[in-house]
Amino acid sequence: MSQINRGAAHLNATVLANKRVGQYHQIVLGIGDLVKSCRPGNFVAIKVGGESSRMILRRAFAISRVAESASFGGTMELIVAPHGSGSKWLCSQSEGSEVDIVAPLGTAFGIPTSPVNALLVGGGYGSAPLFGLAEVLKARGCKVDMLLGASTGAKIYAPMEGKRAVNSLKIFTEDGSMGELGRVTEPIKVLIDQKSVDVIYSCGPMGMLRAISELTDDTDVVHQCAVEEAMACGIGICMTCVLPVKDDSGAISMLRSCIDGPVMDGSQVQWHLVGQVPEANL
Amino acid sequence: MSQINRGAAHLNATVLANKRVGQYHQIVLGIGDLVKSCRPGNFVAIKVGGESSRMILRRAFAISRVAESASFGGTMELIVAPHGSGSKWLCSQSEGSEVDIVAPLGTAFGIPTSPVNALLVGGGYGSAPLFGLAEVLKARGCKVDMLLGASTGAKIYAPMEGKRAVNSLKIFTEDGSMGELGRVTEPIKVLIDQKSVDVIYSCGPMGMLRAISELTDDTDVVHQCAVEEAMACGIGICMTCVLPVKDDSGAISMLRSCIDGPVMDGSQVQWHLVGQVPEANL
Amino acid sequence: MSNFDFSTTLGNAFFNTPVFTASGCASSGKELAQFFPLKDIGAVVTKSVMNKPRYGRPTPRMAETPSGMLNSIGLQGPGIEAFLAKDIPWLVEQNSRVIISIAGETVEEYATLARKVRSVPGISAIEVNISCPNVENRGLVFACDPDSSRRVIDGVRKTIGGEIPIIAKLSPDVTNLPSIAQGVVESGADALALINTVLGMVINLETMRPHLGGKTGGLSGPAIKPVAVRAIYQVHAAMPDVPILGMGGVSSGRDALELILAGASGVSVGTASFGNPHAVIEIQRELRELLIAKGFPTLKSAIGYAHREASE
Amino acid sequence: MSNFDFSTTLGNAFFNTPVFTASGCASSGKELAQFFPLKDIGAVVTKSVMNKPRYGRPTPRMAETPSGMLNSIGLQGPGIEAFLAKDIPWLVEQNSRVIISIAGETVEEYATLARKVRSVPGISAIEVNISCPNVENRGLVFACDPDSSRRVIDGVRKTIGGEIPIIAKLSPDVTNLPSIAQGVVESGADALALINTVLGMVINLETMRPHLGGKTGGLSGPAIKPVAVRAIYQVHAAMPDVPILGMGGVSSGRDALELILAGASGVSVGTASFGNPHAVIEIQRELRELLIAKGFPTLKSAIGYAHREASE
Ligand SMILES: Cc1cc2nc3c(=O)[nH]c(=O)nc-3n(C[C@H](O)[C@H](O)[C@H](O)COP(=O)(O)OP(=O)(O)OC[C@H]3O[C@@H](n4cnc5c(N)ncnc54)[C@H](O)[C@@H]3O)c2cc1C
Ligand SMILES: Cc1cc2nc3c(=O)[nH]c(=O)nc-3n(C[C@H](O)[C@H](O)[C@H](O)COP(=O)(O)OP(=O)(O)OC[C@H]3O[C@@H](n4cnc5c(N)ncnc54)[C@H](O)[C@@H]3O)c2cc1C
Ligand SMILES: Cc1cc2nc3c(=O)[nH]c(=O)nc-3n(C[C@H](O)[C@H](O)[C@H](O)COP(=O)(O)O)c2cc1C
Ligand SMILES: Cc1cc2nc3c(=O)[nH]c(=O)nc-3n(C[C@H](O)[C@H](O)[C@H](O)COP(=O)(O)O)c2cc1C
Ligand code: FES
Ligand code: FES
Numbered sequence A, B: 001m002s003q004i005n006r007g008a009a010h011l012n013a014t015v016l017a018n019k020r021v022g023q024y025h026q027i028v029l030g031i032g033d034l035v036k037s038c039r040p041g042n043f044v045a046i047k048v049g050g051e052s053s054r055m056i057l058r059r060a061f062a063i064s065r066v067a068e069s070a071s072f073g074g075t076m077e078l079i080v081a082p083h084g085s086g087s088k089w090l091c092s093q094s095e096g097s098e099v100d101i102v103a104p105l106g107t108a109f110g111i112p113t114s115p116v117n118a119l120l121v122g123g124g125y126g127s128a129p130l131f132g133l134a135e136v137l138k139a140r141g142c143k144v145d146m147l148l149g150a151s152t153g154a155k156i157y158a159p160m161e162g163k164r165a166v167n168s169l170k171i172f173t174e175d176g177s178m179g180e181l182g183r184v185t186e187p188i189k190v191l192i193d194q195k196s197v198d199v200i201y202s203c204g205p206m207g208m209l210r211a212i213s214e215l216t217d218d219t220d221v222v223h224q225c226a227v228e229e230a231m232a233c234g235i236g237i238c239m240t241c242v243l244p245v246k247d248d249s250g251a252i253s254m255l256r257s258c259i260d261g262p263v264m265d266g267s268q269v270q271w272h273l274v275g276q277v278p279e280a281n282l
Numbered sequence C, D: 001m002s003n004f005d006f007s008t009t010l011g012n013a014f015f016n017t018p019v020f021t022a023s024g025c026a027s028s029g030k031e032l033a034q035f036f037p038l039k040d041i042g043a044v045v046t047k048s049v050m051n052k053p054r055y056g057r058p059t060p061r062m063a064e065t066p067s068g069m070l071n072s073i074g075l076q077g078p079g080i081e082a083f084l085a086k087d088i089p090w091l092v093e094q095n096s097r098v099i100i101s102i103a104g105e106t107v108e109e110y111a112t113l114a115r116k117v118r119s120v121p122g123i124s125a126i127e128v129n130i131s132c133p134n135v136e137n138r139g140l141v142f143a144c145d146p147d148s149s150r151r152v153i154d155g156v157r158k159t160i161g162g163e164i165p166i167i168a169k170l171s172p173d174v175t176n177l178p179s180i181a182q183g184v185v186e187s188g189a190d191a192l193a194l195i196n197t198v199l200g201m202v203i204n205l206e207t208m209r210p211h212l213g214g215k216t217g218g219l220s221g222p223a224i225k226p227v228a229v230r231a232i233y234q235v236h237a238a239m240p241d242v243p244i245l246g247m248g249g250v251s252s253g254r255d256a257l258e259l260i261l262a263g264a265s266g267v268s269v270g271t272a273s274f275g276n277p278h279a280v281i282e283i284q285r286e287l288r289e290l291l292i293a294k295g296f297p298t299l300k301s302a303i304g305y306a307h308r309e310a311s312e
Helices: A032-037 A085-091 A124-139 A160-164 A185-193 A206-216 B032-037 B085-091 B124-139 B160-164 B185-193 B206-216 C080-093 C107-118 C146-160 C177-186 C222-238 C253-262 C279-293 D080-093 D107-118 D146-160 D177-186 D222-238 D253-262 D279-293
Strands: A009-021 A024-030 A043-046 A059-062 A065-069 A073-080 A098-105 A117-123 A143-150 A168-173 A199-203 A222-226 A242-246 A252-256 A263-265 B009-021 B024-030 B043-046 B059-062 B065-069 B073-080 B098-105 B117-123 B143-150 B168-173 B199-203 B222-226 B242-246 B252-256 B263-265 C008-010 C013-015 C019-021 C062-065 C068-071 C098-102 C123-129 C166-169 C191-194 C198-201 C216-220 C244-247 C266-269 D008-010 D013-015 D019-021 D062-065 D068-071 D098-102 D123-129 D166-169 D191-194 D198-201 D216-220 D244-247 D266-269
Touching: A009 A032, A009 A073, A024 A085, A032 A065, A032 A073, A032 A098, A059 A073, A059 A085, A059 A124, A065 A124, A073 A085, A073 A124, A117 A124, A117 A185, A117 A206, A124 A143, A124 A160, A124 A199, A143 A185, A168 A185, A185 A206, A199 A206, A206 A222, B009 B032, B009 B073, B024 B085, B032 B065, B032 B073, B032 B098, B059 B073, B059 B085, B059 B124, B065 B124, B073 B085, B073 B124, B117 B124, B117 B185, B117 B206, B124 B143, B124 B160, B124 B199, B143 B185, B168 B185, B185 B206, B199 B206, B206 B222, C013 C123, C019 C279, C062 C216, C062 D222, C068 C222, C068 D222, C080 C098, C080 C107, C098 C107, C107 C123, C107 C146, C123 C146, C146 C166, C146 C177, C166 C177, C177 C191, C177 C222, C191 C222, C198 D222, C216 C222, C216 D222, C222 C244, C222 C253, C222 D062, C222 D068, C222 D198, C222 D216, C222 D222, C244 C253, C253 C266, C253 C279, C266 C279, D013 D123, D019 D279, D062 D216, D068 D222, D080 D098, D080 D107, D098 D107, D107 D123, D107 D146, D123 D146, D146 D166, D146 D177, D166 D177, D177 D191, D177 D222, D191 D222, D216 D222, D222 D244, D222 D253, D244 D253, D253 D266, D253 D279, D266 D279
Parallel strands: A117 A143, A117 A199, A143 A168, A199 A222, B117 B143, B117 B199, B143 B168, B199 B222, C019 C266, C098 C123, C123 C166, C166 C191, C191 C244, C244 C266, D019 D266, D098 D123, D123 D166, D166 D191, D191 D244, D244 D266
Antiparallel strands: A009 A024, A009 A098, A024 A073, A043 A059, A043 A098, A065 A073, A222 A263, A242 A252, B009 B024, B009 B098, B024 B073, B043 B059, B043 B098, B065 B073, B222 B263, B242 B252, C008 C013, C062 C068, C068 C216, C198 C216, D008 D013, D062 D068, D068 D216, D198 D216
8 A cells, every 4th residue: 555645744835826827727836845845746735715614625736837946935836727616716816825735745657767758648737737747758858749638728728838848739629729629539549559659648537548548558658647536635544536446466456546646557547447346356 | 573674685895994993893884875774773794704604694793883975985884803703704804895794684772852861881892883873862962971891991992083972981991901990880870870861872792781771770761772692694584683571561572682673672671581481471 | 498397396285486485494484575575486484383472492592503503492483373363464465375384292282283274375385393303392302203203294184184285394313214204104294394403512612511592403504405415315215206395504506406306396495594685586596597507398307306327 | 731631531441632533534544644643642543444355435435515525435445454464563653542443244243353353452442333324234324223233332342351442433313322322331332432424415416416426425524513512412411421432523622622521531533634634633732722721620620511500
């Protein structure tokens, strides 16, 4: 059984910036030295609603990127979709306010030790952690291609600076309002067949992750995906966020996606059993 | 059975000013034409905590005074003690924010038709509605004396402008940090014995109101007091705010202090039965 | 849109819309009439009335709790005679549909009340509150005992005849709610009201004693909504043909829809009116919009929808 | 101040402080150890363990509700053997006081579990979870039936002997909690844990079906605190000499004090840890400060204080 991220700490962070980007909010938090522990793929759990809120659980957000600057110290960037009352509350926090965070949490994307051809696939706000990841991969000499998809253009998150870190970037929208019409999964098959990709890193809706896993099945392509399951605690103590995962021996366990994930090996996740209980043959 | 205040309306009001005065916040709300329905003694019920708050009930505050000005239209002033999470939330609302109010609610102080000697007695923030009342009484030609009491000086609310509306103002604190050392009830007996008071208007802690009622018992002095009972609805539908009150026929009823009050005849309130159930002889 | 069929029935009573006040949370309606016309909502369910006038419980009678509140009113009221003489005619004059809630301390008292209510014109239904935990009856609650709850409904049924539908209001504080429900239906209840408040307590940290004058009180408000949804779902699963008037923590159209999908034919709004005097009418409007947005052709087609297999 | 006696006892088990984790809300303690030393709190109550490994319920397993949450974990776990081999030695190494919570599907399974736990060194007490509403046992919950709850405790008692105190954990979803409590105490429980979650349901308005994979789930968090206070108060009134481990919605020192005044000898913190990983240690600190500020010479002098007449 795995352990909670050893860097995880619980602290107050200051909102340094909060600006709208398409349908998202780009929120920058001052987190000081904690940046040193943050890896691409990790997430943060944030208390929402203020004092006397009826929302008692934290909300999870992928760490989009971390940076250190002379003026602000260590900072962490999040890309937040105003979805329900918790995320909307976060998006309404003004500069200077404090938020209570626990970070970094969960597993990180595995970084290859030698240069490989990496394909980064993001759905909606799922692209957030991929730009930070791209920078790391680039620094390791990898070729980094990126595919981003969403239902509509306003849900594509692709910042200018981010684009510099990738060799290529293609955008797909289901309504054709930005980039090409269609889904990200379509070109992936071509790239796999062409053997022009060694590792796929993905982050986005579970349906997209599952579809990619099906494409990489029976190929040599490694698929590291960042899953998104509803989480009550984010720190491994509640068992609400589990996914059926097969280990090397073939045994299926219900692993906590908050500490054994969010980054998991796509070929081990038993996508067809998500939302079900495996045959009770433990 | 009495009716809900006919002027009562449910609307959003803008916070026009919020400033600390001693241990209180003086909060001014823009309420437009609603000022026309507000009488001294009425109160307002305010939704607190914002969206997704765990506080589901309104908080009641006496209307300290209302005014109409060319620049702000109709305004209502409240004097709020930051007590628990609801009142603290209200005290933290900044200028320009909107609050959801129901007002005016409850009964008002009865205004004599001919000039009388009026004594206004306020405990803590209980002085808030008395200054507005003083102005009305003054306009009717009454002599208006005021006694304010509190545990300590910072809990005395006595604004400069307010002092102009009264013939005399004496302050008592239990720690002697402002005005005279002692309680407001002490000088009242003297004034009653001297027959220099016809009506007492009081607002403050229930203990103070009861003590005044005991002083006016068996005298000709009329005692109109604004009571403060915990209220769930403020509009007469929940029956939580009741007080035992004797009517002219001698029968005791549990009256709702939100619609049959807050201003009640002190000689009719059965103070010794508050918090008890009268003998079941209905 | 405008011809969306929002009507519902409880037994043989018909209502234009399915959103009602909850007993004890609207007094006799007059006060809320300041905020919206009572005839625009489904029905006014009046505060449970007893045979004799009653002082109720000592104050404090309420405590706010996280997303909820406790109350311990103890059925203060004017007694059935004064109530029928003063409150009902006024409601009928407003063209409001009226459901009278009755409460008693003995099986006989319920029957007596039913007899007095029977002859009153303009009443849509009678709600029999057998579940109030506040009554000073050795703490014994009718609705917690299968036998006494049956006997109450049996007595009321016999008195009422078939004229007015009987809605039996049950307490969630029981081990086996469907069996209690089954019993009262067998005894003649046409519909069920679910749920009454959940028994709770708050200790006042100043006095370090129970805060309420009556020590325990009934928990209501959003905090108990999941309990209400579960209760309605369980009972509807057991008796899909028995109409349920659902209640417990409803404060938005979404909440009301949850109860209806779980199996409620109508929804009463209680505590929400304390925080928002327009709650009943706003929830009714939101519910209507939601049902239309979800594509339901009628309210009735949504009742109990959560019980269908996802593939249907 | 510093020599304030904060200790408590449950049966013959002694604890330096009265604030524990709640079963199922701290896993086996390791994760929380990242935030505070486990030896600083009263005890770690581990997640209920069954005899065999278990997958638990399908996801979604949780739904946030107003001031609360529903869970439907279904006792996922590694089984008692793996648990005793891996988790317990680590906890003992941390100098943490440990209470093992066991859950079974049959009376025999409980006895088997008790036998396996009995011989483990370093265990302060055994909590017998007879109240989990999630177990896939035809929905039947031991704690809702006086007879089966007695039989479980009886079996455990016989197996355990007098060595380790038995804490029977009860469900609030019953008509008569004091009588269930009485039964398990007569069968040999040394203490009671009150309360487990309240059965609830949320309908997902997208799918329009029950949100949880297991359909119903257990309601926990501040929403149920008034129910917990009431349950503890009722049971303490009926059996003042039986120690109670209180739980249900505690998220501050003030909440913990409420439960203690109502009659709890110790307090478990569950759901609050999900929102605040430091909850247990912060609540413990706040409770200590509050007790001192209120003038209590010891924790023990505050237990059940709300039952005394106000004049005392
Ligand atoms: C590991 C991880 C990383 C995430 N990264 C991002 C990100 O970078 N940007 C972003 O905008 N969102 C992200 N999400 C989703 C985000 O957590 C949800 O949108 C948010 O919790 C919704 O809360 P709410 O109060 O706005 O909505 P509500 O629907 O009111 O929330 C109700 C409850 O459901 C849970 N919930 C609702 N939607 C989701 C969801 N999609 N995933 C998990 N839990 C959910 C909430 O946490 C809460 O407990 C991530 C989720 C996870 C688990
Ligand atoms: C008619 C009336 C007029 C009032 N006028 C004023 C005023 O002008 N200025 C002012 O500062 N306060 C006034 N109060 C008191 C004010 O309503 C309470 O201080 C406030 O409700 C406390 O809410 P809270 O959330 O801060 O405290 P909490 O203690 O957290 O409140 C918990 C619950 O108890 C109720 N409650 C707590 N204290 C009181 C109290 N003293 N009276 C009634 N209910 C209470 C709250 O309404 C809430 O439902 C008045 C009360 C009434 C009934
Ligand atoms: C202050 C108050 C008084 C109540 N009085 C009654 C009553 O007289 N009769 C009754 O059947 N239910 C009574 N109830 C219960 C409500 O009708 C309703 O069943 C319960 O509060 C749950 O709904 P809610 O959460 O919407 O309030 C009362 C509830 C409250 C809060
Ligand atoms: C996610 C979750 C899992 C739980 N698992 C268990 C369990 O395994 N055994 C048990 O006895 N109680 C379990 N409980 C109940 C808690 O121990 C506790 O009794 C209840 O949640 C009320 O306390 P709280 O409001 O502080 O959480 C669980 C509660 C939650 C929220
Ligand atoms: S969210 Fe609690 S264990 Fe993963
Ligand atoms: S506060 Fe509800 S009746 Fe007075």
